[in-house]
Amino acid sequence: SQTIHQWPATLVQPVGSPLSLECTVEGTSNPNLYWYRQAAGRGLQLLFYSVGIGQISSEVPQNLSASRPQDRQFILSSKKLLLSDSGFYLCAWSVRGVEPLHFGNGTRLTVT
Amino acid sequence: QKEVEQDPGPLSVPEGAIVSLNCTYSNSAFQYFMWYRQYSRKGPELLMYTYSSGNKEDGRFTAQVDKSSKYISLFIRDSQPSDSATYLCAMSAKVLRGQNFVFGPGTRLSVLP
Numbered sequence: 278s279q280t281i282h283q284w285p286a287t288l289v290q291p292v293g294s295p296l297s298l299e300c301t302v303e304g305t306s307n308p309n310l311y312w313y314r315q316a317a318g319r320g321l322q323l324l325f326y327s328v329g330i331g332q333i334s335s336e337v338p339q340n341l342s343a344s345r346p347q348d349r350q351f352i353l354s355s356k357k358l359l360l361s362d363s364g365f366y367l368c369a370w371s372v373r374g375v376e377p378l379h380f381g382n383g384t385r386l387t388v389t
Numbered sequence: 390q391k392e393v394e395q396d397p398g399p400l401s402v403p404e405g406a407i408v409s410l411n412c413t414y415s416n417s418a419f420q421y422f423m424w425y426r427q428y429s430r431k432g433p434e435l436l437m438y439t440y441s442s443g444n445k446e447d448g449r450f451t452a453q454v455d456k457s458s459k460y461i462s463l464f465i466r467d468s469q470p471s472d473s474a475t476y477l478c479a480m481s482a483k484v485l486r487g488q489n490f491v492f493g494p495g496t497r498l499s500v501l502p
Contacts, residue, residue, distance in 0.1 A: 283432075320494040321477070377423045378479070378490055381395050387427035
């Protein structure tokens with residue numbers, strides 16, 4: 278069966294520090310991978326998605342970037358965090374074109 | 390008009406009640422419809438997945454899609470305190486590369502013992 282791992286679960290970082298969140302998927306090949314952010318009381322905002330290694334599409338211009346160095350690995354990064362980057366970050370995967378999204382358990386990021 | 394609208398809640402019901410959660414949408418290209426349950430501080434968990442119009446039942450949960458009215462519903466029978474969570478509707482249209490998933494803002498449900 279497929280599983281998705283996302284870490285860390287919680288993170289507190291000072292403004293201006295770098296960020297690296299990692300997500301890996303097991304039990305499937307060539308998944309579509311996604312990064313979402315969920316602000317308190319608000320819906321899910323798509324940040325990035327990837328249909329293959331090295332292929333990243335950005336949905337929202339911002340202080341973040343994403344990379345996919347391996348088929349089942351997706352990384353969310355920032356060089357310098359802003360207060361507004363605080364939120365709940367969710368990684369998700371789907372089988373290309375036909376299946377629903379499956380989410381990890383998220384990383385709660387607090388920028389202080 | 391937002392692409393997906395969902396009853397804002399919060400919704401409180403007594404244990405054993407039938408719960409109805411609803412979403413409306415504007416994009417007629419949506420073909421796939423999903424309901425997710427999200428417990429506090431956890432990622433959304435897929436509950437139901439349907440394609441096109443009709444009903445789908447899974448235990449105490451029934452998903453209903455009416456494409457002509459652009460309206461979807463999730464019914465929970467014999468609700469339990471463990472059903473207390475935020476419920477998100479989602480829908481997608483298959484595109485050439487990847488998929489376009491759109492989520493409602495969620496309805497927070499509390500089932501009181």
